[in-house]
Amino acid sequence: MNIKNLADLRRIKEQVKSETSSRRENETQIIVGMGTCGIAAGARAVMMAVLDEVTKRSLRNVSVMQTGCIGMCQKEPLVDVVRPGEPRITYGNVKPEDIPRIVSDHLVNGRVVSDLVVARL
Amino acid sequence: MEKLARAHVLVCGGTGCSSSGSKIIIPALREKLQAKGMEDEVRVVETGCHGLCEMGPLVIVYPEGVFYVRVKPEDVDEIVETHLVKGRTITRLLYREATTLETVPGYDKIAFYKKQKRYALANCGHINPESLEEYIGADGYEGLAKALDMTPEAVIEEIKASGLRGRGGGGFPTGLKWQFTRAASGDKKYVICNADEGDPGAFMDRSVLEGDPHRIIEGMAVCGYAIGSDEGYIYCRAEYPLAIKRLRNAIAQAREAGLLGEGILSGKFNFDLHIKEGAGAFVCGEETALMASIEGRRGMPRPRPPFPANSGLWGKPTNINNVETFANVPSIMRDGAGYFASQGTETSKGTKVFALTGKINNTGLAEVPMGITMREIIYEIGGGISDGRNFKAVQIGGPSGGCLPESLLDLPIDYESLTRAGAMMGSGGLVVMDETTCMVDVARYFLNFTQDESCGKCTPCREGTKRMLEILNRICEGMGKEEDIPLLENLAKSIKGASLCALGQTAPNPVLSTLSFFRDEYEAHIREHRCPAGACAALIGYTITDKCRGCGLCKKACPAGAISGETKNVHVIDKKTCVRCGECQAKCPFNAIDKS
């Protein structure tokens, strides 16, 4: 690595900032239910799909989080999307293939993916 | 592209947490994550010091920022299974406030951190100190890039405008020192970073070097550019092996990236650094002794002038600054002088890092704005006095400093106010003492240190401190004489006035300040052969009262065999054989042993 000027420094900085974005709790969050029920229903594959998608799109100000069982076990895997100032949306029976849609439509563009919604808080 | 890690687990790898076990936790975490197939999802990062060393090893889990304390290898499974898999906070590992006993989940909510302003320590504990990229990610080297776009004179003006003063003890204005060195004539000039950190109990500089080594390199390079120097030395004590290792690593990275060496940032400025390991003598922190030591000579001070700015290392103009001084430079250059100058008091700008030790709940490292009161540091950041005891005094400024009593707790701290109160800022060591500390003994402790560390070159320091120490020893042993107090004061005056360097010039300070605030304790030792704090072994005695049930535990505990008595009868202590260790009192289940 050879750093020639301020622009080089800024470029590296942006890259590191996106790699370390998980050292902040961001207001925009995508949360996967990872209780025993969620994991049994395939939440790990869903989580991996979320991480792939967030990486692919270099989303910098998003926190990927996990939570325990919330009592809707028959609808697991559950995925919640939180955007500042908007209601929290819960998606149910989520499959890894659904993740690109949830991320691009809702997380990034704010359009709720109605056919997968099971709850609004 | 590397997959985004959804969680980062930051484990403190500073010297404090390493010695309490973080070195085992890091591999254990990695192993467990691997076993769960989560090694790509969760990143484990070893960081520098977070300052709350008392509570180590510290583990912080992001994105939530949950702060776990005193983590043991046995806790690793639960952190992975419960927190990282299921997203549940583990309450029993959370930090508990010393004052309220409430658990606090988040880093930023802990009282220890709330009052702090982390400026020099901004990155410590938050980045991986072995990664140049992470330093750059935290705005690193932008200050240098900006400086290289300015004229050296403008850089010096910026430092002057910030009001930055030397953090190594003297408090000399940094910009002015740079200006003197720039103005000195000579084709070769040097930059030196003083990382000797000799004050007992101080570890501010070590934490910066271990936790954020690139910051020092950047600060020194800015200085090199400003004064017209192409070569620098970091003088670091060999007792700081981790700091030296991280510095070496950082220097190699900076060279490879073109941030040190020839044509820095593809411009015309050349600058490179060496590390010189010192053997840890206190006097080698004094700038002229330090330079003698780098040159390979015995570390002894010489009279000034000439000052290093005109004739320093190998007779060349040299600018020497402390680690924390350099640590402030990159952000001042990057953000401009304004923010720094807006913090602090009229004469002392910015923040200062203090090492909190002694009888206080949260021992550790705290960076606070100048002008804060001692009460805020001790009670709000430090969590108050440990074991529910009462405050007696705080020692500030190390062996050159003094003790402040309760009545001065609300004094806003800056260079001038401390000097006026008979103490001094020094390098930032704070030792808190409670009612069980004897102030004569404290003065004796510090004088013993300076006496031991005196290099012996000048007579007032070499002989004078020895005589003062003899007097303090006899007072603590109950053999002090009425004329000892004026004699101490007299000696102190001569030593202060006639010593060659600040080691001798300030050595009597701990005695003078305890004499001015705690003279009654000296008098009690001398006139009544009594140590009011009950700390001086020669002046206390133990007696067994009639509460004794004759259990015999004290007899077993006594290392000197001074206790006799039949089972179920009141025991007695033989005053002549008793070594006054207090073991009997600690063991007695009936509170039957009195100390007087």
Ligand SMILES: Cc1cc2nc3c(=O)[nH]c(=O)nc-3n(C[C@H](O)[C@H](O)[C@H](O)COP(=O)(O)O)c2cc1C
């Ligand atoms: C006995 C003695 C010990 C000293 N030890 C240190 C030390 O460990 N670290 C330090 O930075 N300055 C120490 N100093 C102060 C240095 O001589 C010098 O003033 C300082 O490095 C200048 O840097 P600054 O202007 O950034 O504070 C010591 C001075 C004396 C007299």
